[in-house]
Amino acid sequence: MLTHFWRDSEINQMLQDGQIGKYTIPKGYVNASQMARANGKLLADYTRLKSTKEYLQALENDMGIPISLLVIEVKGHGNEQATWTHLEIAIDLARWVSIPFRIWANRTLLKVMLSTQVEQQPIQEPQDTSKALAPSHEAAQLALLVGEFAGLEKSLTAQLAVNAATSVNPALKPAADELKTAIACTDPSDDAYLNPTQIGEAIGKSAIAVNRWLINAGLQYKTDDRKLPYRPTESGKQWGRMVSAVARGSNQTVFQLRWLPEIVQVICQ
Template sequence: MSQIEIAQVIEQIQQEIQIDSNGHGIASIRATARLADVQDSSLRRAFLSAALEPSILAQSLIQQGFTPAALASWSDQGVPDMAVASVLEYYAFDAGRYCKPQARLVCKAFNRIGIRAWMQNIKGWTNTPVPQPEPPKVIAPSHEAAQLAMLLGEFAGLDKSLTAQLAVNAATAVNPALKPAADELKSVIAQTNPAEDAYLNPTQIGEVVGMSARAVNNWLLNSGLQYRTDDRKIPYRPTDEGKQWGRMVPALAKGCNQTVFQLRWLPQIVQVISG
């Protein structure tokens, strides 16, 4: 049989070969039999009897990993491309006196590129890339840290400007490269913070009530309105009772462009101390 005749056979069975979305080929039993130059009834008998009395062909397919149940289903569902290759190789080289020259020629045709690619070529199938979903946007660690600080600040009921300062500090701690921009931002926040005018520090309170700043702090400590911390930058914090007059607010440190947090008090604290 010539290559021209092989091409004619392929043209006749082309409609009986299908390619699934994964590029896997499936041929009908008739198409498989035509390629091997045997009767399709012979293949049906071999496949359907695989579970009871497997033929040499069926035994060969089972040894390659195909189950008898799978072989029995091929009469209706078609023959997978890898099984088609096994059938052709059997009738090309292993069937003894039943070997077919056509099966050998077809084997030579697909051996160079593989049966699957060969069937894809017959069908003109091309691999269409499946659009991949865009990966979820990864939040930069600095952004994530700032968001966490904002959430914690809101949960704790902190002043909005203080919460903003915490967010800036958190982002800078994670990404030091943000420090120049962060310092400028903190300066703007501190300079425009209304708490600077609305709240009094111990020195300002002392000027009104006639006490030193140290004496004011001691009075606030003894009255249970503030407590001392181990943090030099934030030496005092308000107690639960003191929070009705005191609040932590950001302010510019003296002599440097750096924001610190200070405990300040509403003007009404003067009446509390004087009373």
């Protein structure tokens, strides 16, 4: 069993298939009870949500695995009594528990999932090395996986994948720069989104005033990241999205929070 540490709490994950009492817990499953308890939440509050029930049903249909095997309730005494969930459900739970925990859990669980898939593979006969994945390819796949779990736009996820591959293999940079430029220019939907300056021009306010209004309205929040100073809240996601672009002069990928034109009417109400 693998133990992760979140602040002063332990989050257990099955490194291999194992037994807890009379229950078989598959490899990769996470102790969801510990995840909720570590953040002062009740797991039952998450499982009773309509959105959770719909998600579990959709996951059952997609994976062909019954919900009772995706969410395993271990009945016993003391530490044995807990609910263990499939990794994908654990990541969804992390999104509900808290934003800081969501970030930590996504990175931790995905890293473990991918590393154990590689480390725990049985020894096989030598294969054609020409078919083996290059480290840069693996890095790009990880970025794509993270983007998918995080629900990022496809163009944004593609930019992250290119950046990941380039960081592992700098020799790819010339081709990667061309690819990033192409990606940034081939998402026509980005043009429909407005930045705070454009919104301000439409309503007679400065970009600073627009950003302040969006924060006070609960549609965005300020971060400590200079490259991504603002992010949308859950409420703000119905109007805003993170848009990828190429910075002038550096050819580096940057991301900006932009808004649907309808946000102008919302502000003017």
